[in-house]
């Protein structure tokens with residue numbers, strides 16, 4: 001059976017160049033980078049080279065890169081660390097309702113510690129409104145944390161414009177760039193970003209490594225203790241193979257970005273058009289143009305995204321419904337709910353995220369098997385069989401654009 005992986009926003013395979021260098025650092029260049037002997041010095045050299053590769057991709061300086069265990073740790077460090085370091089200036093934070101849980105739960109923790117958090121709403125395409133952002137800034141606001149690309153619907157948020165507002169008002173700006181790092185151009189200076197989170201396993205590196213970009217001069221209250229690594233900002237023996245692999249993955253992503261985005265956009269649009277035109281009662285979720293090249297998110301009326309996933313899996317196709325972190329729970333995705341979708345449509349969502357290993361044949365295969373699967377599931381659905389009755393929800397639901 002054909003196997004088609006379309007879940008690159010959940011994780012990516014390690015690319016061969018990275019696997020090779022990681023193996024080298026597990027077996028031959030295995031020293032502790034804090035050791036003074038040649039084994040240690042060689043490992044140190046690998047880390048410092050990776051720091052340059054990562055800094056280059058976002059136009060930062062190597063000394064502004066702190067390696068972490070991934071995007072989640074970087075988000076926690078940036079948000080909790082900067083809030084605690086600045087609590088004397090104010091205790092208000094602004095974020096969005098569609099952030100990853102690493103950001104939302106860090107904000108929830110701070111709320112328990114007495115901070116006030118504003119969760120900016122988004123429109124039906126997952127976009128924030130800059131005037132609403134400005135209107136919510138107060139004298140107490142110390143941090144704005146907004147993602148660059150949403151992991152579920154692929155909407156690209158106006159980070160540069162937010163950065164300009166944050167700079168003008170003298171507020172720290174953190175960006176969860178885990179879904180855009182290595183995929184879209186990022187310039188921390190041009191975008192006025194003070195802190196930025198990135199992760200290795202979303203860009204063909206290994207799992208369990210990522211980084212926080214921390215602009216020179218920005219203070220963080222430490223949340224971990226026990227060593228002088230990463231200039232005392234992130235203690236613990238470094239994940240040397242992972243870091244070296246992350247560095248290489250970053251450099252290669254930068255080199256291939258433009259070509260790969262052109263290729264993915266064509267495949268993505270073929271998949272979107274193919275589904276919307278051939279399967280009735282479907283709608284695209286997320287933004288039509290401000291969209292990550294590899295992201296497809298579509299709702300299928302009258303069926304559950306979860307059943308769709310299982311049927312696709314039987315055909316060798318790996319996808320996701322909503323976010324990987326929320327599957328396993330029956331709650332609809334907080335992102336789709338924030339976009340104003342009704343429960344039924346949110347539950348019927350399917351996310352297909354493309355990557356460098358996908359070909360046009362993969363897309364053709366999905367377009368071949370998906371209509372049959374949807375038809376089979378709908379045939380079993382009492383909702384579908386009584387669809388006129390059950391479509392009343394649309395009168396209340398302002399954004400369902402489903403075709404009759």
Ligand SMILES: *Cc1c(COP(=O)(O)O)cnc(C)c1O
Pocket residue numbers: 009069070071072073075100102147149150151176177178179198199200201202208209210
């Ligand atoms: C995957 C992801 C994270 C978490 O990164 P990990 O390296 O898996 O901890 C954070 N934010 C977004 C937007 C993500 O997609």
